[in-house]
Amino acid sequence: MTNSFNEFARAKMFLVIGSNMTEAHPVASTFVKNAVLKGARLIVVDPRRHKLADFAELHVPIRVGSDIAFLNAVMHVLIAEGWYDKKFVDSCTVDFDKLAATVMRYTPEYAADICGISAVMIRDVARRISSVHPMMLCYTLGITEHTCGTRNVMSTANLQMLLGNMGVECGGVNPLRGQNNVQGACDMGALPNVFPGYQKVGDLALRSKFERAWGVDGLPAHNGLMIPQMMEGLVSGQVRAFYIFGENLANTEPDIHKVEHELASAEFLVVQDIFLNETTRFAHVILPAAAWSENDGTFTNSERRVSRVRTASPAPGEAKPNWWIFQQIAKRFGHEWTANSAREIWDNEVSVLAPQLCGIKYHRLEGDGLQWPCPDENHPGTCFLHRDGHFTCGLGIFTPAEWTPPAEVPDDTYPLVLSTGRRLTHYHTRTQTGRCEGLNDILGEETADISPADARALNIAHGEMIRVASRRGEIKVKANVTDMVPKGMVWMAFHFREANANWLTNAAFDEITMTAEYKACAVRIEKLTDPASMARV
């Protein structure tokens, strides 16, 4: 996030796109609702009429995967009507001409057909968001989990630069991150192209810096593989040994049949986790890890805030802190790592090597933590980025994006779109929340959420077991008939092994980030009692 959660309650306007905030980031949504009760304006752009839309002055039900067409058309109107921030564009950005040339073709009428909404509504959105400054844009995985995810993100940034909403309090581009420490894992360099602090592995000077710090030579210069490439490498033999730390890939990756084939192909698979799960079935060695609240450390949240995690109770049996396990493996390769606690790792290595984190030391994290960038120990941390329109690279660069449809779109055989996400009560594959007393009683099974119109057309009753099938698999699941879902869509989550949406999802990826298109694939639904479908079982 360029900005911070504490700005939500003070913001004057929000555009929330592709974010089911009340379920996926419940506490963040409470601050948006507080702002709305105090008079702030809210536009929700989402195929589903989810709970936050109840608080919005306008719900814009665009079709799944039409975000770029929508945002380009809004920018078309802003430019055509002169409703954008010319001063900000002139002084803080470059390549406005390129953006203007691209969005010129996205007239509201042209985009309306792609987005499934009226041209009037697109103009209306443009008028509303240009009338309040600043406006805060929030998005979640509805933007990123597409084959065009990178271009979706670029489009949100284009819009906010065009409106001059960058570098100001209560503005910015704010992706709400899905996991407690996904920001931190990125910051720590658990990525194939960067060292800790986003320092590129391809840069000779940076490699030398890390070689000196780690007392090694010959750090590799070429980028490594991303998860989908690793998984495919297991089948091709390019990857022979695979080490999975705290991920239940067998349930979370798209197309479970494909994923399980890949995991089963691993020549040597190490899984380090706190429970047996669907992924450990394929392991050759399983290493028992200490869990949350069983060792000290830090998490970094969506707003770049580094906060302390503390020990409440001991790990069971012989389970060990993860950092200790990695240290012990290094030792068997002749590397003696001296840091012997999370605090020593952070204070002596992480915050020394990552420039954004240099001012963050454990002794400064007792209260509310610190938000990076925090370059020195007297720095108070940074609530919002790009202050006064000063971007990291100098000027903000408009990167125009062309709309492309999802990799798989409905046809006669698979006439509906399956879109997926998270539900409030559970988390991911339920390895944690499924073992907490009470939560399974509140939500005990997966459902296929379908519209009343589709339910009527197929004579499906609320609560009836149905079959959902895609080109990759099929599942039996209870139908949840709800007007939250538009006609033509099936919506599901991945919390339960049975009826996990990932039996159906499409392993098509954004070509830059390799993010899977969890938000769109083609499916059909059938009554189980339908004799024709029974014959196919």
Added chain:
Amino acid sequence: MTQQKMMINGHEVLFSPGQTILEAAEAAGIWIPTLCHLKGTTPTGACRICVVEVAGARTLPTACSTPAAPGMAVQTESPRVIEARRLILELMLSSGNHNCAALNGGDGDWTGFQLGVQDSDGSGELCPVWGDCKLQDLAFRYQVKVGRFQSHEGPYPQELANPLIVRDFSRCILCGRCVQACNEVQVNRAISFGYRGALSKIVAAGDRPLADSECVFCGECIQACPVGALVEKKARYRWRPWETTTVRTTCPYCGVGCQQLLHVQDGRIAKVTGVEGAEPNQGRLCVKGCFAYDFIYSEDRLRTPLIREGGDFREASWDEALDLVASRFKEIIAASGPDAVAGVSCARSINEDSYQMQKLFRSVFKTNNIDHCART
């Protein structure tokens, strides 16, 4: 804005226009008791425990809902105020199942009273919030004796129908903090006041069980409840404040990073509350932050390294398991080069774990084949 002057307990106090007497007093470090007041929400003046004496005023106004005014002279603990607060507390204690009435006046049979209350509670225990109850604290502070008024427990049975929150209407003092917490803090709009007079009750969805309402089990109402009317089912009769230490930590679920207070008793987390006033959540949690902590105590936890043997796993020592991992990785790297190994880190574990894992892959194995679920 220009500050204005008033007098509280004979001291000159500055306040900003728009502040209530309570806010002016708090800013000046003067304590006024509250029960129904919930910071950041609309004052209701429902409980009247914050009454104060204002020179020239006929009645005792509530400090939480009365604006401070220039020249106003306020007494927060005058005999008249204390007498009023005692009466309010006496009435509250007699209005329900409040078995902390230690200074029982009347017949003085505290033991009999306790046993009767525990019996009606279906438990041999003290009130589940004994020692963590604002009503109890105030009853002791103001030395309130009970017995003058007929005690009754109200017409509504406990709601035990959902797995997470116990609603004990016999302990509810109808202060409305839970209603404010639900409607103005978390804005889930699940509960409100229902019925009238002696039949008043906090209701969900037209007086249905919480599970059949808009309730999302965020736990905000429990945290707001000043008495024992709303308690965590998992912690009820297990958690006792005098046996507990608290540990501040960060929630392990979504990317908001809510600050939690873990209430640790006998080496286990007994319950979780939000850290009031803390960034980024200001004391708020969701159903997972409030109730999804006990997975760490599951019998299913992995306790020892496991090594595959045929179709099954056998237990192994750390040395054996780590030696095997190191030797297989060495063999494969020697035969096929460092890029024949790859690793996926964990976006739920601490920063230091991800740092160590990428360091292992880069500096020891010499590959950049390290990733995590960064983009999903």
